Amino acid sequence: MNYRCSGLQLAHSLRGMSRHRCAKWGVAQLRTLCGGGLPGHQSSALLSTNKHGCAQVSSESRESIVGTYAVKRKELIPEASPPSDHDLRDLYRFVEESQNLVVVTGAGISTESGIPDYRSPNGAYSSGFKPITHQEFLRTAATRRRYWARSYAGWRQFMAAEPGPTHRALAQLESKGRVMRIITQNVDRLHHRAGSTNAIELHGTTHRVFCLGCGELTDRHKFQQRVCDLNPDWAAAVEALEKGEPGSDASFGMKQRPDGDIEIDSRFFQEDFLVPACEQCGGVLKPDVVFFGDNVPKARAEEAMELVMSSDAVLAVGSSLTVMSVFRLIRAAIERGSPVGIVNIGPTRADELASLKIEARSGEVLSRLLTMGSLAI
Ligand SMILES: [Zn+2]
Structure with missing residues (x-):
């Protein structure tokens, strides 16, 4: 196959794969679908790149994301009579x-x-969301990879909230x-x-990243950039795909969560996602957020x-x-x-x-x- 990938075409392709229960969907497969490397596929008008070649949110993209929030907002606020x-x-x-x-x-x-909040009728818990616990985050590198891959994608939507x-x-x-x-x-x-x-x-805050080894605090924007540098294909795939309706394949099935985490359908998850380590001591980095269980x-x-x-x-x-x-x-x-x-x-x-x-x-x-x-x- 040799697709000329737009986000939409790629989404259609993924939708076709999902019918075949493609459980794990890595960049290698994305690259195959796109005919040789996602970073070159920047046909989306909303995509901009910085000096490192990493995708950034353009102002137009930001408006698009904010627009999505405007639609979602009504659903998220519980019904109530005026005071x-x-x-x-x-x-x-x-x-x-x-x-x-x-x-x-x-x-x-x-x-x-x-x-979204956690406990109201339309809150995160109502759709079965289970926030990551501190213990789960510490337990395996695979869990942390999964967390950061999702969090990388969700951060830009989080940032778009006003x-x-x-x-x-x-x-x-x-x-x-x-x-x-x-x-x-x-x-x-x-x-x-x-x-x-x-x-x-x-x-705590999602705007800082904390080293579990030495306690060093890093600005989240800098961390996002390091993730992007290490995973340019993932960064570009996120940029290409997140224009779809919330919950659709074109948005990775993403759902925003109150702690800055998001859900991504498991078939989109990338096994070889690389997580940056602390630049001071090589330690494990986590968002400077108090997870449940901590x-x-x-x-x-x-x-x-x-x-x-x-x-x-x-x-x-x-x-x-x-x-x-x-x-x-x-x-x-x-x-x-x-x-x-x-x-x-x-x-x-x-x-x-x-x-x-x-x-x-x-x-x-x-x-x-x-x-x-x-x-x-
Ligand atoms: Zn450290």
């Missing part, structure tokens, strides 16, 4: 009366940016001195991009706890407060007599402890809050 005037007045009073308000945020606020109305409203409240500081469970860095200056990322680093957990202990109220937004690393903060606030407010669609672990609970979309709640009284902008 009542009574709820909004209570929240206004809650914020107004606090001098040192700490806000705790979770994955629910980033659904408005196209990143801060949503909740991120922006919280940044406004912070700039007006009404929010002392944010503690987030999210790893997407959208608070920073919205303008919040000093959010504590309790569970603990929040002690210093960071203590910093978050000290912040809560110095606050006079805590507002939790977009979190079911299920995981212990964040529930313990809420419990500590209650134990010291601080009021806790919750804005979340669906039950949370702290509903019985809260003095205020609003079940509505956080973006709508906080945007309307910014039109009220002394908080108006």
